[in-house]
Amino acid sequence: MKLKPEISDKEMITVNGVSKTYLGGKFTAVDNVSLDIIEGEIVAFVGPSGCGKTTVMRMVAGLETPTTGDILVNGHEVQGPGPDRGMIFQAYTSFPWLTSRQNVEYGMKILGIPAAERRERGQKLLEEVHLGPAADKYPSELSGGMKQRVAIARTLAQNPEVLLMDEPFGALDAQVRWEMQEMMVQIMDVEKKTVILVTHDIQEAIYLADRIVFYTRTPGRIKHDVYLDFKKGQRFTSKEDLLSQSGYLEVEKQMFAWMREEIQLQAT
Numbered sequence: 001m002k003l004k005p006e007i008s009d010k011e012m013i014t015v016n017g018v019s020k021t022y023l024g025g026k027f028t029a030v031d032n033v034s035l036d037i038i039e040g041e042i043v044a045f046v047g048p049s050g051c052g053k054t055t056v057m058r059m060v061a062g063l064e065t066p067t068t069g070d071i072l073v074n075g076h077e078v079q080g081p082g083p084d085r086g087m088i089f090q091a092y093t094s095f096p097w098l099t100s101r102q103n104v105e106y107g108m109k110i111l112g113i114p115a116a117e118r119r120e121r122g123q124k125l126l127e128e129v130h131l132g133p134a135a136d137k138y139p140s141e142l143s144g145g146m147k148q149r150v151a152i153a154r155t156l157a158q159n160p161e162v163l164l165m166d167e168p169f170g171a172l173d174a175q176v177r178w179e180m181q182e183m184m185v186q187i188m189d190v191e192k193k194t195v196i197l198v199t200h201d202i203q204e205a206i207y208l209a210d211r212i213v214f215y216t217r218t219p220g221r222i223k224h225d226v227y228l229d230f231k232k233g234q235r236f237t238s239k240e241d242l243l244s245q246s247g248y249l250e251v252e253k254q255m256f257a258w259m260r261e262e263i264q265l266q267a268t
Contacts, residue, residue, distance in 0.1 A: 002234040002241065003189045005210060006040050012162065012194040013037035013060060018069035019219075020055050025067075029055050031219040032069075039161075042188060042195040042235075044205035044212045046255065048262045052220025053198050053213075054166055060196060061087050061164050073162060083111070086160035090167040092147040094139040100126060100150050101135040107158040118157075125153040128187055145176035149183075156191055163193040167200070178239065181207055185237050202255045207242055210235075214258055217266040223258065226251070 013036070020030040030052035037043050045053035058064045060071055062081040071078040073085065094103045104122040113121075126135050129149035139147055148168060155163065169177045181204060188195065199205050205212050206228065214224040230247025242248060 002236055003185065004233065005042070005189070005235055006192055007210070008039045010039040011036050012039040012041075012074055013196070014072040015056065015060070016069050016071070018056065018059060018066045018071060020052070020059065020064065021067045028219040030059075031221050033220065033222055034069075035213060035222065035225065037194060037196070039194055040192060041211060042197065042209045044197045044199055044209035045215065046199060046202060046205050046212055046259075047215030047220065047223070048217050048259060048266055049200070050218050050266075051215040051262070052218065053215050055220070057087075057164050057166060057196055057198050060162070061085055063087075083158055084160055085162045085164060086155035086158055087164040087166065088148075088151055088155050088168045090170045092139070092144065092151060092171075094147055094150050094154070096139050099136050099138055100131055100142070100146075100153075103139075103150050104153045104157050107154060111158065121157055122153075125156055128156075128190060129153045130183060143176070145172055145180060148172065148180065152184075152187070156187070156193075161194060163191075163195045165195065165197045167198055169204070170200075177204075182237060182239070184208060185235050189235070202252060202259065206248070206251055206255070207236070207239060212255070214255070217262045223262070 015033055015035050018030060018033045021028045033056055045057065047053050055064060059066055060078065062078050098106065101122055104125055105118040108118040126132050129152055131146060131149050134142060134146060169180050172180060197208055210228060212226045213222055216223045230245055230251060236242040
C-alpha cells in the first residue's frame with residue numbers, strides 16, 4: 001500500500017553553518033553543517049559511527065548548543081528544549097510505576113490538559129501504536145517493542161511539531177524492528193509530523209525517509225543530500241512494496257558504497 005505524504009513548502013527546520021567543538025576547541029564533532037527541512041518531511045541522518053549526526057539532532061532538540069552557527073525551528077531560534085520538539089531515544093524511557101496509559105498521559109498532565117481530553121487522546125495514540133489491549137499494563141509486563149511503542153505514543157501525545165528519533169529501534173530484534181518500522185509509516189500518515197531520524201541502518205533509512213542526509217566521518221560534514229526520487233513522492237506501508245520499486249537497489253548500493261568509503265577513511 002502507498003501513502004501520499006503531506007509536505008508543504010514551509011521551512012520547518014533551518015540549520016545555518018553549524019559547528020560543534022569540545023575540549024576547548026580541540027575536538028570538532030560537527031563542521032559547518034547547513035540544511036533546510038520542509039514541514040511534513042521525514043529526513044534520515046546516516047553516516048559512520050561518531051560522525052556527529054546525533055549531535056546535530058541534539059542541537060535541533062536544544063539539548064546541546066552550537067559552537068558556531070544557529071538553528072531555527074518554525075522561524076524561531078533554538079535556545080533550549082521546547083514542547084514544539086519531541087524526542088524518542090533508543091533506551092526505553094517509560095516510568096516503571098505508571099501503566100502504559102498513565103505514561104502516555106503524563107506529559108499532557110504536566111501541560112495542564114484536562115483529564116477527559118488526556119484520556120481521549122491517550123487512548124487514540126495507544127490504538128495507533130497497537131497497544132490498546134495493554135493500556136493498563138506496567139512496563140515490567142511489556143516486551144521491548146511494546147515499551148518503545150509507549151515511548152512513541154507518549155511523545156506524540158504532547159503534539160510536537162517536530163519528532164526527533166535517535167536510533168529508536170536499535171535495541172529491538174529484527175522481526176520487532178521490521179514491525180515497528182511499518183507501524184511508524186502508518187503513524188506518520190496520521191500524525192503529519194516533521195521528522196528527523198538518526199540511524200545506522202541504511203535499509204531503515206530508505207524505507208522510512210523521504211530524504212537522506214549522509215554525513216562524513218569525524219568531523220561530521222554533509223557528504224550527500226539525497227532525495228529518494230524512486231519513491232515518486234510516496235511512502236510504502238509494506239517493505240515488499242518498497243523492495244519491488246525500480247531504483248531501490250541502486251540507492252541501497254550507493255549508500256553502502258559511501259558508508260564503506262567513510263569507514264575506510266576513518267581507519268586511516
